Amino acid sequence: MKKKTVFIITLGLALTTLYSCTKDRTKLAAPVNCSGISATTNTWSLNVNPNIISFYCAYAPCHGGGSAQLGVDLSTYASTVNAFETKNVICSVKNAGCILMPNTGGPLPDTLILQLECWQQNGYKQ
Numbered sequence: 001m002k003k004k005t006v007f008i009i010t011l012g013l014a015l016t017t018l019y020s021c022t023k024d025r026t027k028l029a030a031p032v033n034c035s036g037i038s039a040t041t042n043t044w045s046l047n048v049n050p051n052i053i054s055f056y057c058a059y060a061p062c063h064g065g066g067s068a069q070l071g072v073d074l075s076t077y078a079s080t081v082n083a084f085e086t087k088n089v090i091c092s093v094k095n096a097g098c099i100l101m102p103n104t105g106g107p108l109p110d111t112l113i114l115q116l117e118c119w120q121q122n123g124y125k126q
Contacts, residue, residue, distance in 0.1 A: 034118035042115055043125040044077050052112050053080060056102050070099070081124045090117055 041047055049058075058064040058074040063083075065075035072087050073079040083089050091098035093108050093116060100107060108116075119125065 031121060032114065032117045034114075034121060037115055037118040039118070039122045039125065042119055042122070044080070044119070045126060047115060048119050049077070049080075052108070052116060056105075056108060056112075062102070077126055084120055084124065090120060 053074050058080075060067045062069055063072050063074040065073070068075075068079075070087075072083045072089070074083055088098060089101075090096075090113075092101040093113050095107055102108065
């Protein structure tokens with residue numbers, strides 16, 4: 001009986017370890033609270049590009065046109081949405097285990113990070 005119990009516990013721990021090592025945690029993030037962010041004005045053209053992306057990210061030699069460092073091009077709406085969907089931009093600006101961006105001048109203020117998260121959560125409104 002003892003051997004069977006030890007085997008079951010060992011098997012359970014092995015499966016738990018295997019599952020936790022292969023699980024993609026980036027897709028498990030809880031939705032952010034966007035109640036204080038207007039989806040009407042937090043769009044690419046009204047806020048995200050002029051106040052965040054163009055100011056902090058999309059200029060030479062960083063992520064502007066012709067200078068897409070690390071393959072992250074933030075020079076247009078389409079390329080920015082692509083970067084958010086494929087390069088995990090939020091992880092970088094939140095310093096959540098990715099390369100911290102921006103890499104000069106310190107991290108983005110939390111209010112701007114929240115605006116980016118809400119823009120993403122609301123479907124990248126143009």
